[in-house]
Amino acid sequence: MESLCAGGKYDGAVQVLDELLEKGTLLSPKSPVMEAPAYNPVIEYLCDNGNTNKAETFFRQLMKKGVDDKSAFNSLIRGHAKEGALEAAKEILAIMTRRGVPTDPHSHALLIDSFLKKNEPADAKTALDSMMEHGHLPRPALFQSVMAALFNDGRVQTASRVMKSMIEKGITENMDMAHKIVEALFMRCHVEEAIGRVNLMVENGCMPDLDKLLAALCEKDKVMEAQKLADFALDRDFEVSFSTYDRVLEALYTEEKTLPPYSMLCKIKHKGGVVDQKGCDALMDSLKAGGYSKQADILSRILVENGSSISKRGKKSAMGA
Known part of the structure; x- marks a missing residue:
């Protein structure tokens, strides 16, 4: 398979793989453990061409031989995400986590984007949290997309938690959505949380427009909320x-x-x-x-x-x- 892939003959390499899978050769105790240059090109090819399930079947047999290959794992996540098999992608990510295999930020981002495209903002937020737990810093645009999706889905407090994580990570650019979230928290009477977010913004050098916010609260008859924010500002x-x-x-x-x-x-x-x-x-x-x-x-x-x-x-x- 390695030589076939090196020569660009991927279809031939897949045929060889099909024979190995059909005969159960890879699981035989007598067969040697396959090296990364032999399996990674085939797995990547399959994942890039809509055949991630076959790639996963192949790699799971390799895993039984003790193979924990970062590139192969990440190819599977990307492949499943592109094909919309998001639960399968999450399962691969969970296996990587259990085995302590380093993840790729691009794979996480692709999974998050896939959840957003399927209009599943809560799952996108979970995937974003997972990305940060694995030590990766999401792009500002990724934070903004998840916050906007949650906000538009009516999940204001969940969007607020994403906003908090973003600011604590030092990302304070394009704060328009953050301002919308703070105003919405006040409108929904989550005053303590809203004031906490205002304070967090100030501490991180992104002062919200309090005049505009107070005016909006007064216009919408959120008088006591406006009073509490005014007291906080004073x-x-x-x-x-x-x-x-x-x-x-x-x-x-x-x-x-x-x-x-x-x-x-x-x-x-x-x-x-x-x-x-x-x-x-x-x-x-x-x-x-x-x-x-x-x-x-x-x-x-x-x-x-x-x-x-x-x-x-x-x-x-x-x-x-």
């Missing part, structure tokens, strides 16, 4: 415009909330932010009406102090002029 001194915070406050006033906007106002004023005075006055009335006189007094003092400091700065500017 606590960490992230760059968010005070006009955006004011929009969140207005949404809270509309919902007739009292303590959440009170907490936000105190933080905004502490940072020197300017907010709508009418809204502040209305909030103080609501606090008093709700039995929160202490909070109303604190807010009143903060507003007076803030107004005084602004006035002093204005006078100093005038004197300097």
Whole structure:
């Protein structure tokens, strides 16, 4: 077979293989173990030409003789993936894992792409995890494809886990899908997870557009989610415009909330932010009406102090002029 393959006579090599398989020669204790140059070209040829099942039958007989060949294993995975026999490809991968045979990143990627083409995003995600477990770093485009497929299938939290793995692997390019996932987490009330993803993005140098995100939450009446994100941004001194915070406050006033906007106002004023005075006055009335006189007094003092400091700065500017 080796000489036939070397001469490009693959059909002849396959005929020889058929005879060996039919007679059971390969399994005979008397037959020597075949060397890699003799079997790998035939296996590769079969896998490239839609006959991976025969290649697997051949290689399984070699495995019984103790053969653990990385190239042959990976050819089988690629062949099964191309032919759409994804369960067979997964089984070969499982055998490689059990035997400690190194895998090929291209084989993993091909398996993932095949699952995506068959519209099986959950299996694609499992294959992606397997790829990373074997020590391979998926391409950014592969991460994006799996996230998009999961997201479009309504599996937002699963897509979020892929996003987390991607960012932790240092891949922070083309973050459009990541932003969509974060917004969807908030929309589905997975606030803690969403804020965790925002924090992860910030820690890895890819600051999300918090103004845009807060505006979207307010537009879609996710007021409490917007308030929690706003509090998170204020606590960490992230760059968010005070006009955006004011929009969140207005949404809270509309919902007739009292303590959440009170907490936000105190933080905004502490940072020197300017907010709508009418809204502040209305909030103080609501606090008093709700039995929160202490909070109303604190807010009143903060507003007076803030107004005084602004006035002093204005006078100093005038004197300097």
